[in-house]
Amino acid sequence: MSLLFFVIKIYKLWYTFVMAIISDNNDFQKNSKTQGKNPIVKMETIEYDKTFENTIRPKTFEDYIGQTALKETLKISIEAAKLRERPLDHLLFYGPPGLGKTTLAGVIAEQMGADIKITSAPSLERPRDIIGILMSLKGGEILFIDEIHRLNKVAEEILYPAMEDFSLDMTTGKSQTVKTLRVPLPKFTLIGATTKAGELSGPLRDRFGIIHRLQFYTIEELTQVIKRTAGILDIKITEEGAVAIARRSRGTPRIANRLVKRVSDFALIKYDGVITDEVANNSLDVLNIDEFGLDTTDRAMLNLIIEKYDGGPVGIETIAAALSEDVRTLEDVCEPYLLQSGLLQRTPRGRKVSPEGYRHLGKKIDSYQQSLF
Ligand SMILES: Nc1ncnc2c1ncn2[C@@H]1O[C@H](COP(=O)(O)OP(=O)(O)O)[C@@H](O)[C@H]1O
Ligand SMILES: [Mg+2]
Numbered sequence: 001m002s003l004l005f006f007v008i009k010i011y012k013l014w015y016t017f018v019m020a021i022i023s024d025n026n027d028f029q030k031n032s033k034t035q036g037k038n039p040i041v042k043m044e045t046i047e048y049d050k051t052f053e054n055t056i057r058p059k060t061f062e063d064y065i066g067q068t069a070l071k072e073t074l075k076i077s078i079e080a081a082k083l084r085e086r087p088l089d090h091l092l093f094y095g096p097p098g099l100g101k102t103t104l105a106g107v108i109a110e111q112m113g114a115d116i117k118i119t120s121a122p123s124l125e126r127p128r129d130i131i132g133i134l135m136s137l138k139g140g141e142i143l144f145i146d147e148i149h150r151l152n153k154v155a156e157e158i159l160y161p162a163m164e165d166f167s168l169d170m171t172t173g174k175s176q177t178v179k180t181l182r183v184p185l186p187k188f189t190l191i192g193a194t195t196k197a198g199e200l201s202g203p204l205r206d207r208f209g210i211i212h213r214l215q216f217y218t219i220e221e222l223t224q225v226i227k228r229t230a231g232i233l234d235i236k237i238t239e240e241g242a243v244a245i246a247r248r249s250r251g252t253p254r255i256a257n258r259l260v261k262r263v264s265d266f267a268l269i270k271y272d273g274v275i276t277d278e279v280a281n282n283s284l285d286v287l288n289i290d291e292f293g294l295d296t297t298d299r300a301m302l303n304l305i306i307e308k309y310d311g312g313p314v315g316i317e318t319i320a321a322a323l324s325e326d327v328r329t330l331e332d333v334c335e336p337y338l339l340q341s342g343l344l345q346r347t348p349r350g351r352k353v354s355p356e357g358y359r360h361l362g363k364k365i366d367s368y369q370q371s372l373f
Pocket of ligand 2 (some may be wrong): 098101103104146193
C-alpha cells in the first residue's frame, strides 16, 4: 500500500514539474514579441490550410493571372537559374496589399521545384529568430520575408553577408577576446515583399538582384480572377456579373475574391443563386461599394479633405486623426488606389482631392478651389 502511495506521490511531483516547465514556456512565448508564433510558417500549412484565401491561391504561372511582363521576365530568370543549376537571384516585390506578392513567391518556388519558408519581418525581432531561420535553410530553398521594410537594423545586418556571400558572421567572446566566426550557409534565394519600397534601407535594396513592382489589375484580368474563384467555390456567375464585380474591385485580386464571396451570399439568400449583372450591382450598392470600388473609408477620406480642408492640401497625419484611422492603413491601403485612379493627388504640402474626386463624390468645386487647379 505504502509503495502505491509512493508511486502516486512521485507521479504527482513529476506532473507538477512538467506542467511548470510547459507553462513557463508558454509564458515565455506569450511574452516574446512573436506572441508564441513560430517565426516560420511552413508552406505545407499554407497549402493544406483550408481557409478561403488559400483554397483559391494560384499555385502555378498558368493560374497566376495578369502581371504579364513580370511573369515573362521571371520565367526566363527561373529557366536560366535551373540551367546553370544555381539558385535564383534574390527578388524584391513591392506594391499595395492584395496584388499577389505572397502568391507569386509560392508560384516561383513551385516552378523552381524548391521548398519555401514563409515568415514576416515583425516576427524576426531577435537576432536568434533570423539566425535560426537562416541556419535551417536547405540548398536551393526559398526564404520569403513579408513586410521586409519592417526588419530591424540588427536583423538587416545579419542578412547582408547571408545574401551576399551565403554566410553568417557570428561573434564570440567578450570585448578583448572577441572573435568573428564565419559560418557558411547553403545557397538560398531570398524573396522580400513590401508595400513600401521607399522605407527599405538602401544597402538592403541594393542586395536584391531583381526588383519588381506589382501593377493594379485591369477589369479583364480581374474578371478572369473572379471566374476562376467562382469555379473553385462552385459559385454560379454570368460573364456580366463577373465584369460588374471586377469594376468595383479597385484593381486588386484579393478584393475581387472577397466581393465574389459576399455577393454570392446575397445571390443565394435574396436572388435565385446566380450572380448576374443586376445581382452584383445591387448587392455591392447595399455593401456600400461604389462604381469606382471605393468603400466607406475611401469616401470618408475624400469627403473630409473636401469639407474640412477645402479640398486640401492637408497632411496625412491630420486626416488619420480626424478619421480615427491608422496612418499606415490610409497610406498602404486607401491611398495607392485613390492616387492611381486620379481621385487624389499627392503634393509636397499634403493630400489634395482632384477635380475628378470632386466629381465622383458629386461635390461642386467652388471658384476659389477652381483657381488652384
Ligand atoms: N495574379 C493572380 N491571379 C489570381 N489570383 C490572385 C493573383 N494575385 C493574387 N491573387 C489572389 O489574391 C489573394 C491575395 O494575394 P496575395 O499574394 O496574398 O497578395 P499580397 O501578398 O500582395 O498582399 C490571393 O489569395 C489570391 O487568391
Ligand atoms: Mg502577402
